[in-house]
Amino acid sequence: MDRRSRGRGRGRGQKRETLSQQLTGEQSKRTSVWNQNGDCARKPLNPVSGGMKNSEKSKEPGTNKKFEEACAKIQESLQRFVQTQELEESSEEDELESDGILNKVLSSYEGTHGDSNDFSKTRQNLLDTMKPGASVCLICIESVKRTDSVWSCKGCYCILHLTCIQKWSKDSLYHQTHSLDESSEIDNTAVKWCCPKCRKEYTQMETPQKYLCFCGKTVNPPFDPWLIPHSCGRTCEHKLQPLCGHVCLLLCHSGPCPPCPKTVKTNCYCGRQSPEIRRCSAREWSCGKRCGHLLSCGQHNCDEPCHGGPCPPCPRQSFQSCMCGQKKTNRPCASPKWQCDAVCGQKLSCGNHFCEKVCHGGVCGRCPRAGPRSCPCGKTMKELPCTEDVPVCGDSCEKLLECGIHRCTERCHPGPCGTCRQMRVKRCRCGQREKSVPCSKEYTCETKCKRLRDCRRHTCSRKCCDGQCPSCEQQCNRTLMCRNHKCNSRCHQGPCYPCRVMVDITCSCGKTKKTVPCGREKATKPPRCRKPCCIPPACQHPSRDPHRCHFGNCPPCSQICNEKLDCGHICPAVCHVAVLTKIEPPKIKRAGPWEVVPPPRIEMLDYPCPPCQVPVPVTCYGKHETPNFPCSEARPWSCGKSCGRLLGCGNHSCSLECHTVVNASTELQAGETCQPCEESCSKPRPAGCTHFCLLPCHPDPCPPCQQRYRKKCHCQLNTVYIPCHQWTSSTAGEKEKMLSCQNKCPKMISCGHRCPILCHQGECPNSTNCKKKVTVRCQCKRQKQEFPCTMKQNGDAVILCDNLCVEAQEKDEREKSALEQKLKEEEQQRQQKEMEELQRKFEGKRKKHRKFQKDVFLENSRWPIYQWLIAVFLFGVAMSIFLYFCLLKD
Numbered sequence: 001m002d003r004r005s006r007g008r009g010r011g012r013g014q015k016r017e018t019l020s021q022q023l024t025g026e027q028s029k030r031t032s033v034w035n036q037n038g039d040c041a042r043k044p045l046n047p048v049s050g051g052m053k054n055s056e057k058s059k060e061p062g063t064n065k066k067f068e069e070a071c072a073k074i075q076e077s078l079q080r081f082v083q084t085q086e087l088e089e090s091s092e093e094d095e096l097e098s099d100g101i102l103n104k105v106l107s108s109y110e111g112t113h114g115d116s117n118d119f120s121k122t123r124q125n126l127l128d129t130m131k132p133g134a135s136v137c138l139i140c141i142e143s144v145k146r147t148d149s150v151w152s153c154k155g156c157y158c159i160l161h162l163t164c165i166q167k168w169s170k171d172s173l174y175h176q177t178h179s180l181d182e183s184s185e186i187d188n189t190a191v192k193w194c195c196p197k198c199r200k201e202y203t204q205m206e207t208p209q210k211y212l213c214f215c216g217k218t219v220n221p222p223f224d225p226w227l228i229p230h231s232c233g234r235t236c237e238h239k240l241q242p243l244c245g246h247v248c249l250l251l252c253h254s255g256p257c258p259p260c261p262k263t264v265k266t267n268c269y270c271g272r273q274s275p276e277i278r279r280c281s282a283r284e285w286s287c288g289k290r291c292g293h294l295l296s297c298g299q300h301n302c303d304e305p306c307h308g309g310p311c312p313p314c315p316r317q318s319f320q321s322c323m324c325g326q327k328k329t330n331r332p333c334a335s336p337k338w339q340c341d342a343v344c345g346q347k348l349s350c351g352n353h354f355c356e357k358v359c360h361g362g363v364c365g366r367c368p369r370a371g372p373r374s375c376p377c378g379k380t381m382k383e384l385p386c387t388e389d390v391p392v393c394g395d396s397c398e399k400l401l402e403c404g405i406h407r408c409t410e411r412c413h414p415g416p417c418g419t420c421r422q423m424r425v426k427r428c429r430c431g432q433r434e435k436s437v438p439c440s441k442e443y444t445c446e447t448k449c450k451r452l453r454d455c456r457r458h459t460c461s462r463k464c465c466d467g468q469c470p471s472c473e474q475q476c477n478r479t480l481m482c483r484n485h486k487c488n489s490r491c492h493q494g495p496c497y498p499c500r501v502m503v504d505i506t507c508s509c510g511k512t513k514k515t516v517p518c519g520r521e522k523a524t525k526p527p528r529c530r531k532p533c534c535i536p537p538a539c540q541h542p543s544r545d546p547h548r549c550h551f552g553n554c555p556p557c558s559q560i561c562n563e564k565l566d567c568g569h570i571c572p573a574v575c576h577v578a579v580l581t582k583i584e585p586p587k588i589k590r591a592g593p594w595e596v597v598p599p600p601r602i603e604m605l606d607y608p609c610p611p612c613q614v615p616v617p618v619t620c621y622g623k624h625e626t627p628n629f630p631c632s633e634a635r636p637w638s639c640g641k642s643c644g645r646l647l648g649c650g651n652h653s654c655s656l657e658c659h660t661v662v663n664a665s666t667e668l669q670a671g672e673t674c675q676p677c678e679e680s681c682s683k684p685r686p687a688g689c690t691h692f693c694l695l696p697c698h699p700d701p702c703p704p705c706q707q708r709y710r711k712k713c714h715c716q717l718n719t720v721y722i723p724c725h726q727w728t729s730s731t732a733g734e735k736e737k738m739l740s741c742q743n744k745c746p747k748m749i750s751c752g753h754r755c756p757i758l759c760h761q762g763e764c765p766n767s768t769n770c771k772k773k774v775t776v777r778c779q780c781k782r783q784k785q786e787f788p789c790t791m792k793q794n795g796d797a798v799i800l801c802d803n804l805c806v807e808a809q810e811k812d813e814r815e816k817s818a819l820e821q822k823l824k825e826e827e828q829q830r831q832q833k834e835m836e837e838l839q840r841k842f843e844g845k846r847k848k849h850r851k852f853q854k855d856v857f858l859e860n861s862r863w864p865i866y867q868w869l870i871a872v873f874l875f876g877v878a879m880s881i882f883l884y885f886c887l888l889k890d
Helices: 002-006 012-037 054-059 061-090 097-105 116-132 164-181 724-728 734-739 787-794 802-843 847-860 865-890
Strands: 150-152 159-161 193-196 200-202 265-266 278-280 317-321 329-334 372-374 382-385 421-425 434-438 502-506 513-517 580-583 601-605 615-617 628-630 708-712 719-723 771-777 785-787
Touching: 097 116, 150 164, 164 193, 382 865, 708 724, 719 724, 724 734, 771 787, 785 787
Parallel strands: none
Antiparallel strands: 150 159, 193 200, 265 278, 317 329, 372 382, 421 434, 502 513, 580 601, 615 628, 708 719, 771 785
């Protein structure tokens, strides 16, 4: 398809300008080729003059003729190309006379009593067909021209290129036939292809072969600017839907036919009203009155308004009996027959058995055991009463088993036959394995199927597949032709269906838009918008300078800034927010020719307001002078003079340079930032104080002296630190209290206890007042009691032994003598045992008992100690001999 159709919205002047540029480029190419051959001068040819300058011609007379011939050929080809382009421009799809064409197509429809709504829909559909670039082929995503061979779907009426739909149907049929098994016969009626848009199925015989008009009467219809594109101009004559016997009266057109506009005389649904004249497409109508038809229950009438089709079920309820008549319940009237869950239980005609059927209507029937009956295998027939069972015949059963091959080998027996247990060689479903298995069991192998599924992309992978591979259940997920979406259909063969998404291309503001198929949004230019630009201003102004909607950056703002500065004045400069600025890259020496220097870039920067130049008065720090400065330069300053304020001491003044004074009580007094007085205090000290005042010169009295004296306490163990002002202002009694460390006195009194008074001056008190308690015991040390220290000193604290003490002493002596006697006996036994062990050792018992005796002897005697002593002695003797020989060698 011609790609130049994308630019059909441009004017002819613009096209000719593009054409001239193409011709100029082609001519320059030809000139460059001519120069390479060496038959022409190096300068480019001038198509107007047709050759080189006269001076150059005179210099080369031999090449004059060749040059003129070449120029003539170029001019001739140029004229042919211009004529061809003019013909193509004249055939471009410009706007047709849509009103005249529509009036001609709808002329037979306007005379009827058609509905205005249906008429407007048909009119809008035809208008969309005549718009240039409105129809797009969903297969190649290109515009459908008025002169192209097309095909229209009968389901969705979409227009596609004939070559595209032929290729589409051919690929679809090929992939379907290729996916079938080669051994199976191909049914042409079963293989179908679908429309790319609505998925309507078509048979192989319905594949389009010719370019037909919309009604199908004319082959290769010529383009007529006074007809709908791809139309033959005849009457459509398609049967209208729903089938009413009339045909379409419009001229050959695209899209569905409008509803039938004929008028007929018809009755309402219920038939009670008199017939009315109505449109054929809306011949069925409702009078709105009560239907009144008898419902299926046979008792009530329909209360719905006049309607088409059968009446709905009866909505009422009533008490109804079940089919056997045993139960009654309130049920919908529309379903009078119903079954309960009870067994019938009525006695049959035989009088012996009862009916075993669940709730039913009518007669129960004869007894199932009446009449002649056969034995379980069916070989013998007997006629017995229904109360007796037919006995088995004794012959082989020979009923065909469930496998359908073997028969039952058991004797005639009641009930079903068992499963077939005979072994039989079976082939698996896929036919690759054989095995002897019980006849009743199915044999399947573990071989996985390697055939491709209908998508021809994935393998079956089913174990023991019978050849009927299931359809692929994975998602296709291939990228569509639009390159924006993926196919969400089931995995399939051949090309995917085109993308059905429509994309809106809007202008910058979004108020003007046009719809194109997905995939063409990048190649389609956005529509032109004549509405004012609605981009909010990037600066502080409420609105921009008026201009139309556009893409890219807005023009710079030319309004006055009028922004309030920090100083409170208004900025008088032109708006300096969002200004396009060219930023040059830093100039760095390149490492070599391969290193690319980045080009300058343009960025939108915000510049600050210029400095304010309004004069304002400014006073110096010390408030000595007040001159005028520009507002941008107005800041606190120093006049250079000395401060001169009276310092806090009241005797000196501040000698610093003019500075800011903070927290000054008056304009003459110094503040916190003034120079402090560095002179020392010269005021007299109080009586007894030998220290100097540590503060600088000050007007108030000196504070109390905080220096401390270092003195020993009364007990001479601790050091006491006393402030100077407290020591000098205290009396003798207060000083004595100050020298006490407040700890207990460490001295001992005559009784041997510690002094009970805190650190004090002078001697400790007498021991007669000691109140400490001491422990006193009797002579045998069994009884004890605590007494005050004064009673012990006076000899009043005495405890005498009693009878218990005497008995306890005698008992201790007896126990002590008994213990000594026991220890003596144990020692004698131990020595006797050691002597017996030594005798056994020297008696020469057998060798096998010696080790055991030795271990027992070692465990029960002191022999190991003796062994160690002997070993140490021998080792000492050996060492002395070794040293002796070493000394002899030296």
